Amino acid sequence: MATITKENYLKALYFLHQKSDAISLTDLGKTMEVSKPTVNDMVKKLHDRGWIKYEKYKPLKLTDKGRKAAMQIVRKHRLSEMFLVQVMGFGWEEVHDIAEELEHIKADKLFDRMDELMGFPSVDPHGSPIPDKNGNYNKPNYKLLSQVPENSKVVVRALRDSSTEFLLYLNKKGLQLGTEIVTHQIEPFDKSITVSYASYSETTLSSSVSNRLLVEVV
Amino acid sequence: MATITKENYLKALYFLHQKSDAISLTDLGKTMEVSKPTVNDMVKKLHDRGWIKYEKYKPLKLTDKGRKAAMQIVRKHRLSEMFLVQVMGFGWEEVHDIAEELEHIKADKLFDRMDELMGFPSVDPHGSPIPDKNGNYNKPNYKLLSQVPENSKVVVRALRDSSTEFLLYLNKKGLQLGTEIVTHQIEPFDKSITVSYASYSETTLSSSVSNRLLVEVV
DNA sequence: TTTATTTGTTAGGCTAGTCTAACTTTTTAA
DNA sequence: TTAAAAAGTTAGACTAGCCTAACAAATAAA
Ligand SMILES: [Mn+2]
Ligand SMILES: [Mn+2]
Ligand SMILES: [Mn+2]
Ligand SMILES: [Mn+2]
Numbered sequence: 080m081a082t083i084t085k086e087n088y089l090k091a092l093y094f095l096h097q098k099s100d101a102i103s104l105t106d107l108g109k110t111m112e113v114s115k116p117t118v119n120d121m122v123k124k125l126h127d128r129g130w131i132k133y134e135k136y137k138p139l140k141l142t143d144k145g146r147k148a149a150m151q152i153v154r155k156h157r158l159s160e161m162f163l164v165q166v167m168g169f170g171w172e173e174v175h176d177i178a179e180e181l182e183h184i185k186a187d188k189l190f191d192r193m194d195e196l197m198g199f200p201s202v203d204p205h206g207s208p209i210p211d212k213n214g215n216y217n218k219p220n221y222k223l224l225s226q227v228p229e230n231s232k233v234v235v236r237a238l239r240d241s242s243t244e245f246l247l248y249l250n251k252k253g254l255q256l257g258t259e260i261v262t263h264q265i266e267p268f269d270k271s272i273t274v275s276y277a278s279y280s281e282t283t284l285s286s287s288v289s290n291r292l293l294v295e296v297v
Numbered sequence: 298m299a300t301i302t303k304e305n306y307l308k309a310l311y312f313l314h315q316k317s318d319a320i321s322l323t324d325l326g327k328t329m330e331v332s333k334p335t336v337n338d339m340v341k342k343l344h345d346r347g348w349i350k351y352e353k354y355k356p357l358k359l360t361d362k363g364r365k366a367a368m369q370i371v372r373k374h375r376l377s378e379m380f381l382v383q384v385m386g387f388g389w390e391e392v393h394d395i396a397e398e399l400e401h402i403k404a405d406k407l408f409d410r411m412d413e414l415m416g417f418p419s420v421d422p423h424g425s426p427i428p429d430k431n432g433n434y435n436k437p438n439y440k441l442l443s444q445v446p447e448n449s450k451v452v453v454r455a456l457r458d459s460s461t462e463f464l465l466y467l468n469k470k471g472l473q474l475g476t477e478i479v480t481h482q483i484e485p486f487d488k489s490i491t492v493s494y495a496s497y498s499e500t501t502l503s504s505s506v507s508n509r510l511l512v513e514v515v
Numbered sequence: 516t517t518t519a520t521t522t523g524t525t526a527g528g529c530t531a532g533t534c535t536a537a538c539t540t541t542t543t544a545a
Numbered sequence: 546t547t548a549a550a551a552a553g554t555t556a557g558a559c560t561a562g563c564c565t566a567a568c569a570a571a572t573a574a575a
Contacts, residue, residue: 084562105522117563119524124561136523136570166384167410177404186395192385302532323552335533337554342531354540354553 081128083183086152087111088121089130090182092141093149101138150214155190156182157203157210162193164204171204172246205246206237206256206293221293224260225270225286231262233294240291248288253278260294299346301401304370305329306339307348308400310359311367319356368432373408374400375421375428380411382422389422390464423464424455424474424511439511442478443488443504449480451512458509466506471496478512 081089091110095102108118126133130145141149159181163174184190191212194200201216202208208216221236235258238245249255254276263273263281270286284292299307309328313320326336344351348363359367377399381392402408409430412418419434420426426434439454453476456463467473472494481491481499488504502510 082561103522104524113562114564115523116525116565121562163407167407167414169406169410173406177402177407180402180404184395184398186398188391189381189385189395192387196385300531321552322554331532332534333553334535334555339532 080148080151080185085121085125085128086148086183088125089141089145089149090152090156092125092131092139093146093153096141096146101140103138107139147214150210151212152182154210154212154214155184157207158190158193158197158200160203160205161197161200161209165197165200166193170246170250171241172243172250174204175241175243202237204256205241206235207241219295221295223290224262224272224284224292224294225289227262227294227296229262229265231296233260233262233296234258235260235292236295237293238291239293245291252282252284254292259297298366298369298403303339303343303346303348304366304401306343307359307363307367308370308374310343310349310357311364311371314359314364319358321356325357365432368428369430370400372428372430372432373402375425376408376411376415376418378421378423379415379418379427383415383418384411388464388468389459390461390468392422393459393461420455422474423459424453425459437513439513441508442480442490442502442510442512443507445480445512445514447480447483449514451478451480451514452476453478453510454513455511456509457511463509470500470502472510477515 080086088107088111091107092102095106095110104115104118104122107122108115111118113121122131122133122139125131125145130142130148132140132142156178159178160171160174163169163177164171169177200209208218210216219236222233223239224233224235227233235254235256237256238249258276260274260276263275265272266283270289271283272286272289273281273283275281298304306325306329309325310320313324313328322333322336322340325340326333329336331339340349340351340357343349343363348360348366350358350360374396377396378389378392381387381395382389387395418427426436428434437454440451441457442451442453445451453472453474455474456467476494478492478494481493483490484501488507489501490504490507491499491501493499
């Protein structure tokens with residue numbers, strides 16, 4: 080397929096597409112932490128290979144082919160994370176960095192075997208969907224905990240941020256995927272929310288936290 | 298540590314050292330499948346980093362530091378192979394190529410966890426020793442099946458060749474690590490050997506095969 | 516609707532890793 | 546012990562991926 084560098088550009092483009100349909104060179108440069116001339120050069124190469132649509136001074140778009148290529152890397156990343164947690168016993172806060180390396184392994188049979196061994200999981204340890212071999216996945220429409228009304232019962236289904244810092248915070252608070260939460264009051268001043276769940280009969284989560292938790296209303 | 302390319306040069310140097318104490322630039326070039334100027338350049342870089350002893354027109358030698366670095370890669374390779382077989386259910390003929398990729402993963406905790414999960418195995422699926430974190434391992438002195446006298450009882454302990462072709466041959470013949478073999482006659486003409494073991498009460502192995510099987514006399 | 520700011524491009528240069536062609540040393544065989 | 550062969554080196558060039566400095570185009574502000 081591509082070099083590790085090009086795979087990382089594709090992945091970055093895929094994630095930038097979640098925010099907007101058209102991507103600026105500058106944004107891609109910021110994400111990849113490289114200069115504008117560097118990204119400009121690279122963009123021409125990605126275009127030559129048919130992964131992106133590119134015209135001088137126009138915004139970038141992944142082609143279908145590019146999106147599919149990106150999804151394969153995301154698939155490998157998420158399968159790896161799930162495998163590291165489920166089979167190898169790592170904590171959900173430890174796996175991202177290892178998966179950043181594993182996602183570039185070419186041997187497809189490694190990932191197919193992981194998949195099979197785990198019984199074809201549909202989400203990774205952080206609740207993000209695992210694309211299938213054709214790059215398809217179903218995007219369930221969860222709500223942010225911050226958008227749920229008072230006195231609702233919800234279940235934590237996914238995270239909008241999988242940084243180690245946030246995951247360690249969740250560990251400390253005893254919050255996991257599947258945790259059932261009941262919302263009480265929302266403080267109008269700072270939008271903090273009082274909730275109860277298994278570990279806590281009454282505790283407050285800041286809006287910064289409730290904005291990162293994706294929940295299903297039950 | 299090093300780039301993937303440099304890691305592969307170090308590994309090649311380590312394996313060439315098993316044959317001779319001093320390595321020629323030409324041999325290293327052949328192993329790495331690169332031209333002499335390429336290897337000449339690289340050798341200077343490896344020397345600058347203290348991994349090899351190098352003087353113009355003199356043969357190459359790994360330094361202690363270089364040998365240790367090489368052993369870490371071998372360790373990662375063999376742990377990976379063993380993990381792929383024992384935990385993931387791959388056949389011993391499938392794992393080498395995957396391990397060639399996995400050995401370059403930087404995340405040490407991945408390999409430490411594999412090691413732990415398997416109970417600190419001392420050999421890989423082909424009977425090659427797995428170095429510990431300091432690069433040490435014990436080199437048992439097995440005999441080649443071709444060197445064992447007639448009417449001996451031996452156990453297959455390791456392979457001198459782990460190529461897919463040879464492994465597939467062994468699969469077909471029902472030969473594995475641990476197989477107990479009794480030797481009968483050695484044909485003087487071509488040094489082929491008649492043996493019996495679990496799958497066969499009487500079968501002949503060519504010298505090409507008996508030269509690749511490392512056995513322990515019991 | 517000019518001017519200022521942001522965004523994108525070009526030119527030129529650097530390292531890592533590779534090559535071929537040509538040359539020099541060392542080794543081997545006459 | 547000299548000539549041929551092999552091994553090693555140098556010079557110059559190429560791609561991938563990165564950079565800074567300088568400039569051009571597009572967009573936003575005045
Ligand atoms: Mn991740
Ligand atoms: Mn994840
Ligand atoms: Mn191997
Ligand atoms: Mn092996």
